Amino acid sequence: MAQGTRGSAAPLSDLLMQLEDYNPTIPDAVTSYYLNTAGFEASDARLVRLISLAAQKFISDIANDALQHCRMRSHQQGGGKQGSAGGGAAGAGKVAGKDKRYTLTMDDLAPVLAEYGVTVKKPHYYL
Amino acid sequence: MNTPTLASNGGSSPPGVSSSNETAAAHRRELSVVVACLLQEAGFVTVDKCALGTLVEILQSTLVEVGRTARGYSELAYRTQPVVADIVLAFADMGINYDGLQAYSRRVGRSVVPPSSVQQDNKS
Numbered sequence: 001m002a003q004g005t006r007g008s009a010a011p012l013s014d015l016l017m018q019l020e021d022y023n024p025t026i027p028d029a030v031t032s033y034y035l036n037t038a039g040f041e042a043s044d045a046r047l048v049r050l051i052s053l054a055a056q057k058f059i060s061d062i063a064n065d066a067l068q069h070c071r072m073r074s075h076q077q078g079g080g081k082q083g084s085a086g087g088g089a090a091g092a093g094k095v096a097g098k099d100k101r102y103t104l105t106m107d108d109l110a111p112v113l114a115e116y117g118v119t120v121k122k123p124h125y126y127l
Numbered sequence: 128m129n130t131p132t133l134a135s136n137g138g139s140s141p142p143g144v145s146s147s148n149e150t151a152a153a154h155r156r157e158l159s160v161v162v163a164c165l166l167q168e169a170g171f172v173t174v175d176k177c178a179l180g181t182l183v184e185i186l187q188s189t190l191v192e193v194g195r196t197a198r199g200y201s202e203l204a205y206r207t208q209p210v211v212a213d214i215v216l217a218f219a220d221m222g223i224n225y226d227g228l229q230a231y232s233r234r235v236g237r238s239v240v241p242p243s244s245v246q247q248d249n250k251s
Contacts, residue, residue, distance in 0.1 A: 034187060056231075104166060
């Protein structure tokens with residue numbers, strides 16, 4: 001871990017220089033609002049942008065993994081459909097093989113979040 | 128403008144409470160737009176309401192938690208203004224890997240949510 005920190009120290013300073021004129025997807029005002037909620041108030045806007053970028057990357061990584069999960073699941077369902085008449089299973093996947101219109105559902109998201117250390121449990125009374 | 132919200136609250140809560148709820152809801156909506164943008168970048172076309180809400184909650188919790196941890200580290204060092212080292216320590220505490228951030232910041236096809244002030248300027 002110490003090696004990783006030392007190795008990434010120089011790129012981090014480069015990144016901070018770049019963040020001077022960079023617009024993350026999360027607006028600065030929104031990130032600042034949530035940081036202020038926690039009592040964090042930075043006069044340097046680059047720090048806010050660094051945090052936005054890290055949080056954004058976290059969500060993007062989750063989304064990419066969920067997409068891979070979704071693709072794998074749709075392939076498996078496609079194979080299963082050939083073996084047995086599983087028309088109902090293909091409909092539940094919400095993914096047409098040709099269209100490739102992927103829908104993010106909790107079925108794909110929950111196992112990915114478990115890998116990232118987030119346990120999601122839907123209460124049985126929650127509709 | 129405060130009168131109907133006060134009436135809906137039964138008149139028991141102070142006026143600041145309803146406005147802060149509205150502010151929180153507005154920021155929450157903005158976060159859901161951000162999450163939707165990121166999902167679209169990843170390749171999703173549609174998203175379940177439940178999954179979107181979960182990701183928005185995770186994003187909000189991450190932002191607040193990084194801010195809280197970084198503030199803790201800066202106060203531990205008798206500083207009121209946080210520095211980069213505090214944020215790096217907060218990332219390390221939360222297990223966020225910031226090695227690929229530079230490559231991520233330069234990714235192609237990244238989308239930016241326009242700030243609300245720009246929208247107001249366009250209207251006028």
